[in-house]
Amino acid sequence: MNQQENVAGTVLRIPAHISLMCWGAGGSILFNIVYFAFGAVTPNYDEMRQPIGNLELVSHGWIQSANFIVLGLLVALFAVGLRKELVGGFGATWLPLLHFFTAFGLILMGIFIREPAHTYVSLFSFFSILISFLLFARRLSGDPRWEDWTAFTNICAILMLILMVIFWYADDNEGAYAGIFERMLEITRLVWSIVFMLKLLDGRRLKTLND
Numbered sequence: 001m002n003q004q005e006n007v008a009g010t011v012l013r014i015p016a017h018i019s020l021m022c023w024g025a026g027g028s029i030l031f032n033i034v035y036f037a038f039g040a041v042t043p044n045y046d047e048m049r050q051p052i053g054n055l056e057l058v059s060h061g062w063i064q065s066a067n068f069i070v071l072g073l074l075v076a077l078f079a080v081g082l083r084k085e086l087v088g089g090f091g092a093t094w095l096p097l098l099h100f101f102t103a104f105g106l107i108l109m110g111i112f113i114r115e116p117a118h119t120y121v122s123l124f125s126f127f128s129i130l131i132s133f134l135l136f137a138r139r140l141s142g143d144p145r146w147e148d149w150t151a152f153t154n155i156c157a158i159l160m161l162i163l164m165v166i167f168w169y170a171d172d173n174e175g176a177y178a179g180i181f182e183r184m185l186e187i188t189r190l191v192w193s194i195v196f197m198l199k200l201l202d203g204r205r206l207k208t209l210n211d
Contacts, residue, residue: 018201020081024099025197027074028190034067036183050179051171052186053122056113065110072106075099085206091135098135101128126164129189133157145204156192160185 035055039047042058055064079099086092105125112118137153140146163185170178 017081017084020077021085021200022078022197023074023081024078025190025193027071027078028186028193030074031067031071032186032190035064038063038067046179047183048179049174049176051167051182052179053109053113053118056110056118061113065113068110069107072103072110075106076103079103082206089139091139095132095135095139098128098132101125102132126160130157130160133160133192139206146199149199152195153192156188160188163188 035052036047038055039045039052042055045055045058052064055061056068076099079096082099083092083096086095102125105121105128108121109118109125112121133153134157137150137157140153141150143149163181167178167181167185169175170181
């Protein structure tokens with residue numbers, strides 16, 4: 001065990017490493033604030049019914065396009081930090097790679113604002129993050145330092161998938177609450193990211209006990 005790591009599995013990290021690992025939650029917080037605020041002040045935009053991506057098609061839609069791109073860049077920084085953290089073990093390559101895929105999809109969502117390209121890249125990004133949740137749950141299963149994390153992560157993944165299916169159905173049928181379901185999905189990922197960040201700031205390691 002590293003001399004910096006105590007018996008509880010916590011560790012002190014250098015500031016640059018901490019910063020990289022916090023960008024996932026920080027980017028998600030910023031993303032949610034921007035689209036909520038922008039949607040609230042946009043005339044004739046219904047946040048309960050319309051998808052977040054529709055904000056790219058309104059006047060000053062570049063704000064939401066930039067919002068997607070900035071989130072993608074911040075997720076990419078998180079992926080760099082994640083690769084540094086995952087020394088070895090299950091998912092050490094695929095977890096950072098899936099976050100890079102997610103970041104790439106988010107950046108493309110800010111570039112391809114018209115259908116069907118926007119939907120294709122959004123699905124690519126969504127399934128990348130969904131699979132990463134499942135891999136996180138598998139990696140940390142049985143690790144006493146991450147007690148209950150596997151169940152929490154799996155619940156978030158299942159909830160996100162259910163909300164995505166409901167959103168697709170509601171949006172295709174011009175449902176009155178399609179926008180709400182998409183925002184609930186984003187908030188689910190936001191909550192997971194914040195809890196994950198707090199655990200990392202508390203010194204929790206992703207490095208396996210045998211590394």
